Every structure is written in structure tokens, then in C-alpha cells.
Amino acid sequence: MSAVAQGWLIPALTALVAALFLASLLIGPAAISPGESLRALILGDAGPLTVVMREIRLPRAILGLLVGAALGLSGAALQGYLRNPLAEPGLIGVSGAAALGAVIALQTGLAAAFALALPLLALTGAVAAVSLLLLLAGARGGALTLILAGIAVSALAGAATALVLNLSPNPFAAAEIVFWTMGSLADRSFTHVGLAAPFIMLGAALLLTLGPGLDALTLGEDAAEALGAGLTRVRLVLVAGVAAAVGAATAVAGAIGFVGLVVPHLLRPLVGARPSRLLPASALGGAAMVLAADIAVRLILPERDLKLGVLMALVGAPLFLHLIYRTRRDGGEGLR
Amino acid sequence: MSLLALDRLRVERGGCPVVDDVSFAVAAGECIGLIGPNGAGKTTLMRAALGLERHSGGSSLAGLRPAARARMAAFLPQARQIAWPVDVETLVGLGRLPHAGGGDREVVTGALRRMGLEGFRYRIATRLSGGEQARVLIARALAQEAPLLLADEPMAGLDPAHQIAGMEVFSGLAAEGRAVLMALHDLGLAARFCSRLLLMHQGRLVADGPPDAVLTEANLARVFRIRAFRAEGPDGPVVQPVAVLEGEA
Numbered sequence: 070m071s072a073v074a075q076g077w078l079i080p081a082l083t084a085l086v087a088a089l090f091l092a093s094l095l096i097g098p099a100a101i102s103p104g105e106s107l108r109a110l111i112l113g114d115a116g117p118l119t120v121v122m123r124e125i126r127l128p129r130a131i132l133g134l135l136v137g138a139a140l141g142l143s144g145a146a147l148q149g150y151l152r153n154p155l156a157e158p159g160l161i162g163v164s165g166a167a168a169l170g171a172v173i174a175l176q177t178g179l180a181a182a183f184a185l186a187l188p189l190l191a192l193t194g195a196v197a198a199v200s201l202l203l204l205l206a207g208a209r210g211g212a213l214t215l216i217l218a219g220i221a222v223s224a225l226a227g228a229a230t231a232l233v234l235n236l237s238p239n240p241f242a243a244a245e246i247v248f249w250t251m252g253s254l255a256d257r258s259f260t261h262v263g264l265a266a267p268f269i270m271l272g273a274a275l276l277l278t279l280g281p282g283l284d285a286l287t288l289g290e291d292a293a294e295a296l297g298a299g300l301t302r303v304r305l306v307l308v309a310g311v312a313a314a315v316g317a318a319t320a321v322a323g324a325i326g327f328v329g330l331v332v333p334h335l336l337r338p339l340v341g342a343r344p345s346r347l348l349p350a351s352a353l354g355g356a357a358m359v360l361a362a363d364i365a366v367r368l369i370l371p372e373r374d375l376k377l378g379v380l381m382a383l384v385g386a387p388l389f390l391h392l393i394y395r396t397r398r399d400g401g402e403g404l405r
Numbered sequence: 406m407s408l409l410a411l412d413r414l415r416v417e418r419g420g421c422p423v424v425d426d427v428s429f430a431v432a433a434g435e436c437i438g439l440i441g442p443n444g445a446g447k448t449t450l451m452r453a454a455l456g457l458e459r460h461s462g463g464s465s466l467a468g469l470r471p472a473a474r475a476r477m478a479a480f481l482p483q484a485r486q487i488a489w490p491v492d493v494e495t496l497v498g499l500g501r502l503p504h505a506g507g508g509d510r511e512v513v514t515g516a517l518r519r520m521g522l523e524g525f526r527y528r529i530a531t532r533l534s535g536g537e538q539a540r541v542l543i544a545r546a547l548a549q550e551a552p553l554l555l556a557d558e559p560m561a562g563l564d565p566a567h568q569i570a571g572m573e574v575f576s577g578l579a580a581e582g583r584a585v586l587m588a589l590h591d592l593g594l595a596a597r598f599c600s601r602l603l604l605m606h607q608g609r610l611v612a613d614g615p616p617d618a619v620l621t622e623a624n625l626a627r628v629f630r631i632r633a634f635r636a637e638g639p640d641g642p643v644v645q646p647v648a649v650l651e652g653e654a
Contacts (some may be wrong), residue, residue, distance in 0.1 A: 295455055296502050306477060341495060
């Protein structure tokens with residue numbers, strides 16, 4: 070039964086992502102027919118439609134794909150490593166620290182003076198979080214140490230972000246910061262794509278190598294180590310991969326939660342719960358979820374700039390509660 | 406041929422030796438029971454022998470690269486962890502991770518058959534009973550096909566039939582030219598199925614030899630603080646602890 074399901078899952082998810090990517094290109098406030106849009110995108114006529122397609126919708130769709138894949142893949146890798154279905158990229162403090170970097174860029178006016186300051190500072194935050202995490206959890210710290218260190222880093226980043234808001238000299242800056250932390254893909258350009266893509270691809274390449282190690286960890290740390298998993302390397306690759314992928318995603322899109330939590334949870338039964346198979350599936354699933362949500366914010370309240378992160382939390386949190394309820398009813402496996 | 410050689414292996418925790426200058430070698434064909442009261446250092450000894458624990462002294466396995474070590478020795482920890490609801494076939498197949506190359510399905514089938522789990526192949530491992538999970542995890546270690554198997558209390562929680570069947574699987578591995586080193590609490594099983602016993606007490610190896618030479622009245626009294634009924638039955642030696650000894654040794 071499960072073998073059949075696993076055979077078509079990746080092609081089906083790929084087709085879904087492709088369809089949503091296309092839909093993301095074709096749906097927007099400017100009402101243009103699909104054929105016209107695609108002609109303008111591919112052939113190019115130097116008219117305003119080509120500019121809309123190439124400079125606004127294409128980078129937005131690409132970012133949706135990249136950010137979603139980064140979040141989904143990181144969530145699957147973290148859950149596999151911590152053997153805990155409640156883990157998510159925000160847990161080890163990378164999202165929080167990246168957001169702090171971005172908030173500092175907004176607060177100090179650097180972001181206004183220099184467009185790349187915001188993403189660069191966000192990435193710096195992610196790297197700082199990872200360094201602090203390695204210092205706290207050490208090279209041989211177990212899963213529990215990593216969770217505790219992550220909670221500490223998250224709390225610290227959250228407090229520093231609140232401090233920046235607290236000391237904000239004018240309400241407009243504070244409002245800008247608050248809106249940014251809600252997460253969005255609106256008004257992004259190819260500059261953002263160029264900044265995020267290399268980091269997200271590097272992070273994804275690292276995380277996708279973790280399959281065998283995460284599979285071995287199903288048996289616990291001792292058995293995995295005795296199976297030759299090399300947990301020190303697994304931990305370093307995991308933290309570096311998550312920092313690069315989630316740091317870059319947060320840098321260009323702000324804080325978007327629940328993707329890394331819900332996507333692996335939804336897909337786990339479809340891959341026979343095997344962590345290595347969950348990695349590529351969650352990357353595709355995350356891309357599909359973020360692309361779909363980004364289309365939804367354009368359709369639901371086109372005039373009000375509904376934030377992607379807000380919609381994701383509104384949909385994701387109840388969905389996640391339902392998942393927890395169902396898992397509990399089935400005997401609570403995996404939620405110990 | 407020696408599959409494991411420990412040379413003055415020592416593990417300290419907070420200045421106290423948990424494993425204290427332990428030396429022995431494991432040869433192919435041996436089925437060794439590692440016995441001793443709670444806290445004697447059996448688990449720590451196995452972990453240190455594999456290089457999972459910081460230690461001084463030598464272990465022939467600890468210096469190997471992880472992948473090479475995994476082809477030399479399989480380890481069955483005492484904690485029976487199955488983190489995800491994978492099916493039994495997938496779980497047992499994890500034993501094939503150190504090996505590159507085909508034939509995995511046949512090996513998994515063989516391991517399942519050995520543990521009497523053929524009917525469980527497509528069942529979800531986390532939904533099995535504790536004893537069934539224990540047998541699935543033993544099958545996982547068997548599928549690793551390492552010359553040496555280190556098992557930490559593999560028979561705990563199994564029903565009598567599966568305890569006997571399990572011990573027969575382990576002594577069968579030894580008869581095939583592999584070796585097994587297992588921590589055990591059941592002295593009766595240890596006496597009947599092991600070719601050699603290692604007795605640990607307060608971190609030190611205090612006796613090493615065939616079961617009848619190790620399970621002496623004096624050793625049982627001094628190390629376990631018990632008296633046991635011992636006899637030679639038609640199916641082999643019988644050792645049944647019957648009373649706790651009072652007072653100091």
C-alpha cells in the first residue's frame with residue numbers, strides 16, 4: 070500500500086508545485102489573460118506587461134518556491150534530527166535571530182539607506198544564532214541540549230527585537246518593523262532572488278545529504294552512532310543547512326511560521342514515516358504551500374495587503390491543532 | 406581471530422571509575438554473557454568499547470572510522486527506541502545502512518525469519534507490543550550482519566518462549582563463526598546458553614570463564630549478594646536465585 074503511495078508522491082508534488090508556480094505568475098491585480106501574460110513573459114515586448122511579468126510576478130513566484138522549499142525541508146530535517154514532530158525552524162532560534170537582524174536594519178535606517186542592508190543583516194543574525202548555538206550545545210551535545218540552546222537563543226532574539234521596538238523613536242518605524250515581521254512576498258525583486266537563492270540552494274544541498282543519518286536516528290542516538298551515522302557531522306551539517314536556508318528565507322520574506330511544522334507532519338504518512346524520504350517531499354510540499362498561500366493573499370483581500378505570515382498562521386495553527394488531536398487519538402505515537 | 410580486544414579500558418565519571426581497567430578479548434565463535442548487578446558498569450563498558458563514551462585505555466573498535474566500525478560490530482542498546490511509525494521491513498532494513506550494494510531484501514527477510522517475524526513485515530513497528538518491538542530491533546541488529554554483536558539486555562521484557570528462542574538465535578550466530586557479547590540479568594539463561602561469562606562488580610572485571618567457573622557460590626554471594634539453587638538438568642545447567650543474603654560480605 071505505502072510503496073504505491075511513495076511511487077507517485079514526488080511526481081504528484083512536482084506537478085502541484087509547477088501548477089501553483091504557473092498560477093502565481095498568472096494571478097495578480099492587473100487583470101490580464103493567461104495567454105497574453107505568458108507571451109509577454111517569454112517573448113518580451115518591452116511594454117509594461119513584460120515589466121510586470123518579469124520584474125514583479127516572476128521574482129515573487131520564484132521566491133515563493135524557494136522560501137517554501139527552504140522552510141519545508143528545514144522543518145523535515147529538524148524533526149528527523151530531534152525525533153520530534155513538533156520541531157520547526159523557529160525552534161533553534163534561526164528565524165528569530167534573522168528577524169532581529171532585519172529589525173535592526175529597519176530601526177537604524179540602514180535598510181532605507183542601502184537596500185541590501187536588511188537581508189544582509191538578517192543573514193548575519195542567522196549566522197550569529199548558529200555560532201551561539203554551537204557554543205552552547207557543543208559539538209557533541211544531544212538533541213535535548215540543542216532544543217534548550219535553541220529556546221535560549223529564540224528568547225534572547227525575541228527580547229532584543231522587543232527592545233528595539235520599545236526604544237523605537239517614532240511610530241512609523243515601529244509599524245514598519247511590525248509589518249515586516251509578519252512575513253510577505255509582495256514587492257520583491259530579482260535582487261532579493263539573487264541574494265536568497267545561493268544560500269537557500271546551498272542549505273538545501275546540505276540538508277538533502279542528511280537522509281541516511283536521519284533514518285539511522287530513528288533507532289536513537291547510540292544505535293545511530295553505532296550504525297556509522299557520524300552524529301557530530303550530522304549536527305554540523307544540519308545547523309549550517311538550516312541557518313543558510315531559513316536565514317536567507319527570513320531575510321527576504323520575513324517570518325513565515327507553520328510551514329516547517331505542518332508540511333512534514335502532513336506528508337509523513339505518505340512516505341511511510343521514513344525521514345530520508347520526507348526531506349525531498351517536504352521541500353516540494355513547502356514550496357506548494359507557500360505558493361498557494363501567496364496566491365490566496367492576493368485573492369482574499371487584494372486591497373489590504375494581507376500578510377503571508379498572518380494567513381499562514383491563521384490557517385496553519387488550527388490545522389496543526391487538528392493534527393495533534395488526530396495523532397493523540399491514534400495513540401500519540403511520535404508525540405512522546 | 407579476535408573480534409574485539411579491550412586493553413585496560415577505563416571510564417571515569419566525576420572522578421569515579423565506572424569501568425576500571427577492564428581487559429579481555431572476544432574471539433569468533435564465542436557467545437559471551439556480561440553479568441553483574443545494577444550499576445556494575447556493563448552498559449558503560451559496551452558503549453566505551455564502541456567508542457561512544459570517553460575512555461582511556463584501548464578498544465580495537467573505538468579507533469575505527471564509524472562506517473568501518475559499523476561493518477565490524479552491531480550494537481543493540483538497552484533503550485528500545487523507534488522514533489517514527491515506520492513499517493517493520495523499513496526498520497529492520499536500517500541495519501543495512503553501513504553496507505553499500507544489493508541483496509538487502511534477502512538479508513532483511515533472513516533476519517525476520519530468524520526472529521520469527523515473517524508475518525510482521527508490513528506492520529507499523531510503533532504499534533507492536535513492547536516484546537514484539539524488542540524482537541524487531543534484534544532483527545535490525547541481525548540485518549547489520551556484523552561479525553560481532555553487542556547487545557544490552559536483549560531479552561528483557563520477552564516472554565519465556567521468545568527468551569529461549571532469542572538465546573538460541575544468539576548462540577546460533579556464535580556457532581556460525583560470529584560472536585555475541587550481551588549484558589544479561591537472567592543467570593539461568595546465561596548459564597545455559599553462553600559459552601563464556603564475564604562478571605563485573607563495581608566497574609571491575611572480577612571473573613571471566615565458562616559459566617560453571619563464574620557462577621560459583623562465592624561469586625554469587627560476593628557480587629550479587631544472593632544464594633542460588635544450582636543443578637545439572639537434562640537440558641543443561643540450571644541456576645535459579647532463591648534468596649538474598651543479609652549482612653556484609
